[in-house]
Amino acid sequence: MKRAILAAVILAAVTAAAAGGFIGVRGHLQTTDTASVALVSPAAAQASDEPIYYQDPDGRPLYSPTPKKTPDGRDYKAVPASADLSFEDEPVAAPATTVATDRKIKFYRNPMGLPDTSPTPKKDPMGMDYIPVYEGDDSDDGSVKLSPGKIQRTGVKSEPAAPRVIRTAIRAPGTVQLDERRVSVISMRSESWVQKVTNVTTGTRVTKGQPLMEIYSPLISSAAAEYVATINSKTTGGSVAYGRGSRQRLQNLDVPDAVIAAMEKSGNVPIAIEWSAPRDGVVLERNAIEGMRAQPGDVLFRVADTSVVWAVIDVAERDLGAVSVGQPVTVRARSYPGREFAGNVSVIYPQLNKDTRTARVRIELSNPDFALLPDMFVDAEIDTGSPQAVLAVPESAVLDTGSRQAVFVDRGQGRFEPRDVKLGHRGGGYVEIREGVAEGEPVVVAANFLIDAESNLKAALKGFSDAGEKP
DSSP states (O other): OHHHHHHHHHHHHHHHHHHHOEEEETTEEEESSOSOOOOOOHHHHTTSOSEEEEEOTTOOSOEESSOOBOTTSOBOEEEETTSOOOOSSSOOBOOTTOOOSSSOEEEEEOTTOOSOEESSOOBOTTSOBOEEEETTTTOTTSOEEOOHHHHHHHTOEEEEOEEEOOOOEEEEEEEEEEOGGGEEEEEOSSOEEEEEEOSOOTTOEEOTTOEEEEEEOHHHHHHHHHHHHHHHOOOOTHHHHHHHHHHHHHHHTTOOHHHHHHHHHHOOOOSSEEEEOSSSEEEEEEOOOTTOEEOTTOEEEEEEOOSEEEEEEEEEGGGGGGOOTTOEEEEEETTSTTOOEEEEEEEEEEEEETTTTEEEEEEEEEOTTOOOOTTOEEEEEEEOOOSSOEEEEEGGGOEEOSSOEEEEEEEETTEEEEEEOEEEEEETTEEEEEESOOTTOEEEEESHHHHHHHHHHHHHHHHHHHHHHOO
C-alpha cells in the first residue's frame, strides 16, 4: 500500500512537472504552478514494465517524464513500474495544492506550530508549506486526534485503569523511650536511715519482690509498734477499728504489704524494714548508700520494665494526615542491621514542632530480649495503605497543574479525550482515581505531555480560525 501511494505521488509530481515545471525537494514535492494535479493510477502504471519516469543519474531529487540529459551530457536513469519506491525518510508528501482525499480542507496551519493559519495554501518565511487541516480533524468533543505515525514516533502508550492495592509507606526517624507506665521510683515518706543495701547496682535486672535495702525510720517503727500492740490486745469492741487505723497508717508510710503481713504473723516489730523491688525490670538509678540519711521524697532507686518500650518518631507535617492510630509500623534499629521490630501507632501527640514542622508519633514495641535501649536511634516505616483494592492508574498518566489533575483516555482510532479526575492515595508508582475514569478505560501512561501540547496547539489554532471566520 505504501509503495502504491508513493508511486502515485511521484507520478503526480512528474505529470505536474510536464505541465508547468517541476522542482524536486527531498521530503516534499512542489509544483511551480497552481493548477490541480491529476493522479495517475498505480495499477495502470504497473501494467507494463516500461519506464514511468526518469531520475537524475546521481540520485538527486530531479525527475523528468521523458528521456533527458544532464548538463554534462549524461542520460537520466529510467525508473520502471516494478522499481522499489521506498525511501529512507518519511513518505513523499503530496503538494500543498494537491488534495488526495475527498475530505474538505478547512484551513492551513503553520508548520512550526505557531498560532498562524491561512484559508489558502501558503508558505512560511523559510519556504515550508502550511499544513492542511481537514474537516473532522478538529472535532468539537474536546478530544485530540493523532496520526498512527505520530503515535508511534512519540511513544504513546496506554494502560487500562484497574483495581489495585496501593501501599504507601511513610518513613520517619526517632528514638527509643521508656514506657512511662512501667517506671517505678522508690523513695521514703518519712525521715529514714539506710541500714543496708543489697548487691544491686545500676543496670542490674531485678524481679518483683527482690530485696533492695533495709531502712530504719522512727516514724515507721512507732506506727508498727502501735499496730502490733493493737492486734495483740485482748480488748474487744473499739479495738478492731483502732487496729484498722494503725494498719492504714503503715500503708500511708509506704511500708510493703509483705512486711505488714510478717508483723501480723509474728507479732513482733522489726527494727529495720526490708524494702523490695516493686516490679520486674532493670535498675536505672541507685542513690541509696549504706548509713545515709534519707529525707522524705529522696529517690533511692528507680526501676523500669523494658519488656515493652516506645519508639517516638518525628513525622513530617505533610504526611501527618495519612497517619492514624492502629496502623502497623516496622521499626529498624541502626544498631541491628537487618532486624525488624513490629508495632502499631498508639498515640499521635497533639502538638507540632514549629521549628522542624514535625509531629511526634508514639509506637509501642515488644522488647522481649531487651535489645532496644532507651535513647537508641531507630527508623520507622508506617504502612498507611489500605488492604482493599481501589481503582488506580500509573502516576505517569496524571497531568497535574496544581489546581487541576487530568488524564487522557484512549478512545481508539488515534483519538484521546482529556478527563478531569479526583485523586486519592499514592504508592508503589500508582495513584488512586476516585472520579473521572471508569474501570477498564485505557489511559495514556507515556508521552501524554506531548498529547497535551498538541491539545493546546489545537485549541489555539481553532481560536485563530474562528476569529478569522467572523465578518
